[in-house]
Amino acid sequence: MTTPGTNFIGVNISGPHARAALVDSEGRILERRDADITPENFVPQLAELAAQLRKLHGNVAAFGLAIPGLVNRKADRVVAARDLPSNLVEDLHGQLTRAIGLRVEIENDANAEAYGEFKAGAGVGSRNLFYMMIGNGIGGAIILDGKLWTGASGFAGEVGHITIDTEGLECVCGNTGCLETVASAPSIVRRARERLHRDSTSSLSRLGLNKNFTADDVAHAANEGDDFALMMIERTGKYIGTGVATVINLLNIERIVLGGGVMDAGALILNPIIQEVKRRAFLRCFEATEIVAAKLGPDAAPIGVALLARDTAV
Ligand SMILES: [Zn+2]
Numbered sequence: 506m507t508t509p510g511t512n513f514i515g516v517n518i519s520g521p522h523a524r525a526a527l528v529d530s531e532g533r534i535l536e537r538r539d540a541d542i543t544p545e546n547f548v549p550q551l552a553e554l555a556a557q558l559r560k561l562h563g564n565v566a567a568f569g570l571a572i573p574g575l576v577n578r579k580a581d582r583v584v585a586a587r588d589l590p591s592n593l594v595e596d597l598h599g600q601l602t603r604a605i606g607l608r609v610e611i612e613n614d615a616n617a618e619a620y621g622e623f624k625a626g627a628g629v630g631s632r633n634l635f636y637m638m639i640g641n642g643i644g645g646a647i648i649l650d651g652k653l654w655t656g657a658s659g660f661a662g663e664v665g666h667i668t669i670d671t672e673g674l675e676c677v678c679g680n681t682g683c684l685e686t687v688a689s690a691p692s693i694v695r696r697a698r699e700r701l702h703r704d705s706t707s708s709l710s711r712l713g714l715n716k717n718f719t720a721d722d723v724a725h726a727a728n729e730g731d732d733f734a735l736m737m738i739e740r741t742g743k744y745i746g747t748g749v750a751t752v753i754n755l756l757n758i759e760r761i762v763l764g765g766g767v768m769d770a771g772a773l774i775l776n777p778i779i780q781e782v783k784r785r786a787f788l789r790c791f792e793a794t795e796i797v798a799a800k801l802g803p804d805a806a807p808i809g810v811a812l813l814a815r816d817t818a819v
Pocket of ligand 1: 665666667676677678679680683685
């Protein structure tokens with residue numbers, strides 16, 4: 506247990522952007538800092554962020570870092586992180602510990618978000634949950650009996666790489682037809698483009714007017730009542746729901762929390778997800794599961810990784 510008044514720092518890395526938060530022992534945010542970060546100066550920049558936050562509230566016990574990548578936290582080892590140079594990945598934990606002077610925990614971003622939502626967001630009140638992060642990629646995390654369950658070597662919950670379409674496109678993981686190839690933000694854009702190209706009636710959609718549209722634009726057009734965009738969001742919901750049904754059948758889990766940028770479409774995507782889960786999951790499992798949207802947005806990962814650092818404190 507930590508003493509009252511002890512605080513923790515959590516930082517999430519997303520592309521070139523770092524979001525840092527100083528949180529108290531209950532997971533409440535006391536301060537936030539956002540910074541651009543470069544791979545060349547990664548460690549000194551993070552140390553500087555930590556120093557700024559420690560100046561504001563001195564009593565900081567640990568530092569947590571969430572990254573998009575594979576992390577074996579038991580061994581304090583980053584196994585793969587696409588955005589970081591390989592010499593940094595080798596000994597990131599050691600370098601950060603030396604530069605910051607605090608105990609350091611590194612965790613995968615989906616696991617960190619899951620833990621943040623579990624402790625301070627849409628998971629509060631549950632003991633068992635599955636978290637799915639649907640954004641530029643699709644990640645997932647499992648919390649069982651109040652603890653993050655990371656699997657034999659730290660990589661449990663990779664729901665983005667379950668097969669949805671055996672004839673589908675090749676995925677970054679080497680498999681074909683993964684959930685990520687049809688329901689991540691870039692794949693929504695790709696499917697929308699293909700459809701606009703093929704079908705002359707759908708070119709009446711306002712999306713056809715903007716060649717560089719993003720998944721956010723699809724959600725925005727759907728919110729404004731654009732039929733084509735609505736159909737694309739609904740289709741995406743069906744794919745996600747198919748994945749969620751698999752998770753529910755496997756785990757008979759109490760709560761599913763859905764986060765990430767694609768969920769910004771709100772009820773327009775949540776409702777088709779729930780309908781598809783109902784259609785596909787074993788009914789008794791479906792009835793025992795609450796499916797809800799995440800609550801903490803971009804604060805979930807910094808809060809979660811700060812609390813993971815708290816909970817591994819001796
Ligand atoms: Zn894959």
